[in-house]
Every structure is written in structure tokens, then in C-alpha cells.
Amino acid sequence: MSTSSPTVLRATLPQRAVPDPAAGGRLGLVLLVAVLLWPMLVWTEFRPWDLFDARSLKFTAKFLAEFVPPRHDAEFLGLLLHQTWRTIAMATAGLTLAFGLAVPLALLCTGRLSISALTGRMAAMPYVLRQLARWAAIVLRSIPELVWALIFVRVVGLGPTSGVIAIGIAYGGMLGKVYAEILESGDAATTQALLRNGAGRLQAFFYGTLPQCSTELVSYTVYRWECAIRSSVVLGFVGAGGLGQELDNASKMFAGAEVSSILLVFILLVAIADRLSAWLRKELG
Amino acid sequence: MPTIRLERVSARFSGARAGTLAIDSVDLTVQRGEVVAIIGPSGAGKTTLLQAIACALRPMQGEVGLFDSSPWALSRRRLHRLRARLFLAPQVPPLPPRQRVVTSVLAGLLAHRGFWTSLRSLFYPVDSQAAQAALARFDIAEKLFDRVDRLSGGERQRVGLARALVSGAELLLIDEPLSALDPTRARQAIAALVGAARGSGATLITTLHQVEVARASFERIVALRDGRVMFDVASAGVSDAMLRELYADHEDELNSQLEGATPYAYTLPGQLELARPMTCR
Numbered sequence: 001m002s003t004s005s006p007t008v009l010r011a012t013l014p015q016r017a018v019p020d021p022a023a024g025g026r027l028g029l030v031l032l033v034a035v036l037l038w039p040m041l042v043w044t045e046f047r048p049w050d051l052f053d054a055r056s057l058k059f060t061a062k063f064l065a066e067f068v069p070p071r072h073d074a075e076f077l078g079l080l081l082h083q084t085w086r087t088i089a090m091a092t093a094g095l096t097l098a099f100g101l102a103v104p105l106a107l108l109c110t111g112r113l114s115i116s117a118l119t120g121r122m123a124a125m126p127y128v129l130r131q132l133a134r135w136a137a138i139v140l141r142s143i144p145e146l147v148w149a150l151i152f153v154r155v156v157g158l159g160p161t162s163g164v165i166a167i168g169i170a171y172g173g174m175l176g177k178v179y180a181e182i183l184e185s186g187d188a189a190t191t192q193a194l195l196r197n198g199a200g201r202l203q204a205f206f207y208g209t210l211p212q213c214s215t216e217l218v219s220y221t222v223y224r225w226e227c228a229i230r231s232s233v234v235l236g237f238v239g240a241g242g243l244g245q246e247l248d249n250a251s252k253m254f255a256g257a258e259v260s261s262i263l264l265v266f267i268l269l270v271a272i273a274d275r276l277s278a279w280l281r282k283e284l285g
Numbered sequence: 286m287p288t289i290r291l292e293r294v295s296a297r298f299s300g301a302r303a304g305t306l307a308i309d310s311v312d313l314t315v316q317r318g319e320v321v322a323i324i325g326p327s328g329a330g331k332t333t334l335l336q337a338i339a340c341a342l343r344p345m346q347g348e349v350g351l352f353d354s355s356p357w358a359l360s361r362r363r364l365h366r367l368r369a370r371l372f373l374a375p376q377v378p379p380l381p382p383r384q385r386v387v388t389s390v391l392a393g394l395l396a397h398r399g400f401w402t403s404l405r406s407l408f409y410p411v412d413s414q415a416a417q418a419a420l421a422r423f424d425i426a427e428k429l430f431d432r433v434d435r436l437s438g439g440e441r442q443r444v445g446l447a448r449a450l451v452s453g454a455e456l457l458l459i460d461e462p463l464s465a466l467d468p469t470r471a472r473q474a475i476a477a478l479v480g481a482a483r484g485s486g487a488t489l490i491t492t493l494h495q496v497e498v499a500r501a502s503f504e505r506i507v508a509l510r511d512g513r514v515m516f517d518v519a520s521a522g523v524s525d526a527m528l529r530e531l532y533a534d535h536e537d538e539l540n541s542q543l544e545g546a547t548p549y550a551y552t553l554p555g556q557l558e559l560a561r562p563m564t565c566r
Contacts, residue, residue, distance in 0.1 A: 115365055119343045123361065193379035196341045197452065198369030198396030203403050207392040211381035 066256025070264060080246070080265050087242035087269070090160045090235070091228035094167025098228075099221065101140075101172030106179035108133035112191050112209060113201040134180070140173025149235045163240030167228050178220055186212040219281040226277040230270055243269070286353050288456060288488045289315040289338055294347030295512075296337045307333035309512040310347070315488060317455075320479055322499035322520070323492045325509035326535035331492035332376070334509065335458050338490065339373035340364060352455070369396035372454035376461040378445025382434035386425075386444055389433055390416035393448035419447035422477040424470075438465040446474055450481050457482060459491040463498065471495065475502045496528055496539065 050056065107113065109130055116123035122130070145166045152162035191208035199207070210217075236244015243266055250258035291313040298307045308330040315321055323331050336342040337349065340356045349356060351371075356364050372393065380389045387410045394415070395403055402411055410416070413429065420426040423443035433441065442465040449457055462478065463471040479502055482489035493499045499506050500520050508515040508523075508531050515531055516523070532539035 116361055118341065187379075189375065189377065189379040190381050193373070193375055194392060194395060196339065196368060197372050197393070197454075198365060198367075199392075200395070200400060202400055203395045203398075206404060206407060207384075207388065207395060208379070208381065211384040211388075214383070 063254060063256050066254075067260035069257065070261035071255075071257040072261060076258070076261070080243075080261065083241075083243050083246050084265055084269060086160060087232050087236070087244070088229065090163045090232040090240070090242055091167065091225060094164045094232065095171060095221070095225050095228050097164060097168030098171035098175050098224075101168060102137075102175035102179055105133055105137050105172070105176030106183060107202075107205065109137065109176065109180035110183045110209075112184055112188060113195075113205055115195055115201065118192065118195055134177070137173045137176040137180070140169055141171075141177060142173075143170065145170035145231055146234060146238065149238050149240050153239045158239040158241070160241040163232055163235040163242065166235060166240065167232060171224060171228060175221065175224060179217060182213050182216050182220065183209055185216075222277045222280045226270075226273045229273045233266055287314045287350070288317045288319075288352060289313065289490075290348070290350035291337070292348040292350075294337055294344045294349060296333055296342055296344040298333060306345070306512050308337065308509070311337075311509075311512070311514055313338075313507065313514070313517070315490065317488055318482075318486050319488055319505060320482055320503050321488075321490045321505045321507060322503035323490065323507045323509060324494075324496050324499050324531070325515070326532050326538055329509040330512040331509055332460050333512075335373065335460055335490065335492055338456075339371055339458050340368060341373055370454060371456040371458060372449050372452040373458045374445055374449045374460060374462070376464055378441045378448075380433045380441060380444060382432075384433050386420070386428050386431050386433060386436070387413050387416050389444055390419055390447045390451050393450075393452035397453070415451050416447070419450040420444070422450060422481070423447055423474055439467070439470060442466060443470070443474065446478065450477070453485065455487050457487055457489045457491075459489070461492055461494065463493065463495055471498065479503070494538065496523075 051060075111117055111122060111130060114122050114126055114130070116126055148166035148169050149162050152165045156162050156165070186209065190212055191204050194204040194208045195201070232240070232242055233244040233247070236242045236246070237248045239245065243262060247259065247262045247266070250262060291311055293310045293312060294308065295306050295310055296308050297305075311330075311334060313334075323334060325331055333342065337344050338351070340349070340351065343357060351367065354367065356367055359367065388407065391406055391410060391412070394412070398406070398411075405411060417426050417429055420429060420443075423446055425440055425443050425447075428436065428440060428444070433444065436444065442462070446459070446462055449459060457478070459478065462474055466474055475498055478489060478491065481487070491503075493503075500523055503520050505518070506520045506523050507517045508527070510531055516527060528539060529536075
């Protein structure tokens with residue numbers, strides 16, 4: 001039957017196919033995007049062919065050739081191990097600081113814990129306070145941790161301290177805002193019922209809100225820790241210590257063998273952090 | 286002095302900005318220690334009335350008096366302290382799924398506990414005997430250390446009622462306590478609630494769909510229809526004719542009761558599964 005149906009159909013085919021009415025619009029959209037993108041490429045001086053001119057090709061080839069074999073003598077590996085540990089410590093300490101900052105911010109932000117909002121609109125003062133806390137979180141996180149690190153390298157000098165503070169501040173704002181969103185996303189009834197029966201805000205938080213979204217909060221925090229590890233490598237470039245600073249030094253001296261071992265360690269570290277956080281989140285969820 | 290005094294109280298559903306009134310010029314006076322059932326067809330305003338009494342909803346018009354004071358004239362702080370003297374149990378038990386039953390029940394005591402005691406109780410239950418005794422009244426004491434999400438709908442409802450009992454409030458406002466219970470459990474639950482109220486001298490007001498239960502176990506019945514009080518009499522004085530008039534156009538709700546109580550449809554509190562994208566925010 002299936003073999004005969006095309007011929008049956010063919011006999012009844014119309015002379016001409018009806019043109020797709022959406023075709024014109026789609027083509028126009030593609031042209032519009034191309035016209036808009038072209039000047040941007042010009043302004044950003046995007047010239048990929050520069051990569052392939054003879055001089056830079058020779059230079060790149062020389063640098064890459066040094067990548068193999070990666071440097072693996074005991075002294076250098078010992079240094080790498082030390083710096084890797086320093087990177088992990090920076091990320092963890094930074095995230096702990098961020099947590100300390102984020103928890104009060106999130107508690108101040110979330111409207112779920114408002115007693116005046118139980119019956120109609122939130123009162124003026126609590127509303128203003130909540131907005132202030134929200135803006136504080138937004139300001140803290142809108143400045144990237146790299147910029148915070150640049151500032152604190154000037155203030156407290158070179159070293160991991162500035163990295164810890166930078167991660168603490170930027171991630172504090174980020175965690176605070178997302179924590180508040182998570183707290184407000186769950187079922188409101190559990191918290192509301194406790195507040196309606198005269199419980200305090202923090203009591204209602206611990207008995208109604210937190211058990212509702214604890215796994216989400218923990219899972220997001222673990223994910224952020226993984227991000228902090230990646231980010232603390234970048235912070236090394238502005239002098240905050242750790243693997244990033246080693247990478248910066250090595251590439252400035254065109255030490256290809258060192259760059260490649262640092263990159264390998266970096267990839268390994270991120271992969272382990274990724275596996276660990278995925279496992280933790282699975283266990284919790 | 287009456288425990289509750291409502292004068293020409295009108296209110297909308299909580300959350301509704303405009304639209305029809307859920308309760309319209311309701312007058313109601315309840316003395317201390319009374320055991321009252323509020324009946325009426327679906328959408329009559331029973332829940333809204335309960336919320337207006339509990340100061341969970343600010344009425345549009347009318348006067349509310351509660352425990353010798355006018356709650357809406359009080360400061361926010363004093364109003365909140367007043368709330369600790371009553372207990373409002375919503376129809377769907379507001380229990381976090383991952384919480385243990387003992388914690389859920391003891392949450393009824395929060396208003397009378399200091400912050401540090403309530404925090405300590407999260408690590409090791411403080412006064413778990415109180416929770417166990419309250420659960421035993423509803424025949425589920427063995428679930429004390431189970432997680433709430435392992436319970437059936439009916440078990441959850443009984444845990445919610447145990448929380449109300451443990452609160453020791455002077456005024457118990459219970460919304461549809463029997464919606465997920467079979468007739469035997471329903472009788473047991475009503476006996477436990479009424480018994481606890483009588484024992485402690487507390488005032489008990491429940492909304493009910495089961496008119497036979499209301500007639501048998503409550504001394505006073507307040508009937509609502511379209512947001513207005515149709516009758517407010519001693520339960521002995523409620524005739525079948527009054528009920529038929531009350532449930533006119535809603536006969537199915539009444540007849541299913543008279544034929545022998547089938548618990549009506551009850552939906553579990555939605556397990557909110559939130560897919561939160563893990564992006565760099």
C-alpha cells in the first residue's frame with residue numbers, strides 16, 4: 001500500500017506548489033542580522049586571518065612546540081601542588097565569606113518572611129528595607145570578582161587575601177540574590193501558616209521555608225563553589241596568587257612546557273570539582 | 286465578653302483585589318468555650334470567614350473583635366502577639382515534604398517558644414512527648430519520626446490536626462478537617478478536636494462539608510450561603526428542610542452526605558519540582 005500511495009498522490013498533485021508564506025520573513029530576518037552584525041565585527045577589529053600570517057604562525061608554532069613534553073620535574077610539580085591547594089583554599093574561603101554575606105542579605109530580601117504582607121500589602125518601612133537589601137546584593141554582584149580583586153590587590157597587596165575578599169564580595173551578592181529567589185519560589189503556604197499563628201520570622205524560616213528548599217540551596221551553593229574554583233584561577237592573573245599567577249608568570253616568559261603542565265593541572269582540577277559537585281548534588285536531590 | 290465578635294464584616298478572598306465579596310455583612314458572636322461548625326455549599330465563604338476571624342485577612346468593612354480587643358486597631362507587633370493565642374489550620378496541611386512528623390507537629394508550639402529553644406528542637410526534638418500525645422489522639426503516634434512526604438493524604442491531614450492540638454491555643458479555627466479522611470477516621474478526628482477543646486476550655490470553630498457530623502458533634506451550627514449567614518442556631522434546631530434550602534442548587538454536595546459520607550476529592554499539595562537552570566547569575 002505504501003508503495004502505491006505516491007503514484008496515487010501524484011495523479012492528484014496540483015500543477016504548482018503553494019509558496020511558503022513564511023519564507024520572505026525568514027530571509028529578511030537573516031539579512032537584517034547580517035547587516036547588524038557586520039559593523040560590530042568591523043568595530044571590534046575582528047580579523048581572524050591575522051592569526052595566520054607568516055610571522056605569527058612561526059611564533060605560535062615555536063611556543064606550541066615547547067608544550068610537549070610538559071615540565072614534570074619533582075620541584076615544579078611540588079610547586080604546582082602547593083599552588084593548586086592554594087587555589088582550592090582561596091575558592092573555599094571566598095565562598096565561606098560569601099555565604100556569611102549572602103544569608104543575612106537573602107533573609108532581609110525575601111518577602112515570604114514579611115508579617116505585614118500576610119494581610120494585604122507590605123508596610124512601607126519593611127518594603128524599603130527589603131528593596132535596599134535587594135539593591136545591595138545587585139550592586140555587589142554586578143561588579144565582577146576580577147574588578148574587586150584588582151581593587152583589593154591595591155589595598156591589601158599581592159596574595160590570596162585579595163582573591164578571597166573579591167570572591168567573597170562578588171559571590172556574596174550573587175548567592176544572596178539567588179538564595180532570596182529560591183526562598184520565594186517554593187510553596188508559600190508552609191511559611192505563611194506558621195506566621196499566621198504567631199511564629200517569629202526566623203522561626204518560620206527554619207520550620208517552614210528552609211525544609212522546603214534546603215536541597216536547592218545546598219545544590220546551588222556547591223555549584224557556586226565549583227565556579228569559584230574556576231574563577232580563582234583567573235584571579236591569579238591580577239596577582240591574587242594560586243595557579244593563575246603561575247600561569248601568568250610562565251606565559252609572560254614564553255615557558256611553553258610550564259604553561260602546558262599548568263593547563264593540564266587546571267583542566268584536571270576543574271574536572272574533579274565538576275564531578276564532585278555533580279555527585280554531591282545528586283546525593284542531595 | 287465574647288471571644289469573637291464580628292459586626293457587618295465584609296471581605297474578599299485573600300489575594301483578590303476586586304470582584305465579589307466572599308463574605309458580605311456577616312454578624313457573628315462566639316462565646317469562650319463554644320464548639321461551632323460552619324457549614325454551607327462550596328464557595329459560600331466558609332474559609333474566608335475563618336480567615337477573617339483569625340486576622341489572616343483584613344476585612345473591607347465591619348468591626349472585628351477578638352479576645353476583648355480590636356485587632357486591626359493594634360500595632361503590628363501587638364497584632365502578631367494576638368495571633369499566638371489562636372490557631373488557624375488550613376484545609377491543605379501546610380507541611381514541608383522533607384520535614385519529619387515530629388518537627389511538623391512541634392511547629393505548632395513556635396509562638397510559645399523562644400527562638401533558641403525552637404532552633405535546638407530542630408536538632409533534637411524538645412518535648413517530643415507532646416507531639417506523640419497529640420498524634421496518638423489521631424491514632425498515628427507510630428509515624429512520629431517518619432518524613433511527611435512518606436505519608437498518605439489522610440495521614441498528613443491528621444498530622445496537621447495534631448499540630449493544632451499541640452499549640453494549646455485558646456481559639457482553634459480548623460478549615461475542613463475531614464476532607465481527606467474516611468468516615469471512621471473522621472469520627473475519631475472530630476472526637477479528638479471537640480474533646481481537646483472541651484478539656485482545655487478552648488473555643489473551637491471548624492468549617493465542615495459533612496452536615497451530619499456537624500449536627501451530631503457540634504452544639505451550634507452557622508450556615509453560610511453566598512457570603513451571608515442563612516441561619517445560626519443550636520444544632521438540635523437544624524431541620525432537613527433548612528439544609529435543603531441551604532444547599533439548593535448544590536444538592537449533590539448534600540445528598541452525597543446523607544447517603545453515607547464519601548470523602549470528596551482532595552488534591553495533595555503539589556510537589557513543586559522546580560527546574561532551576563544552573564547558569565552563572
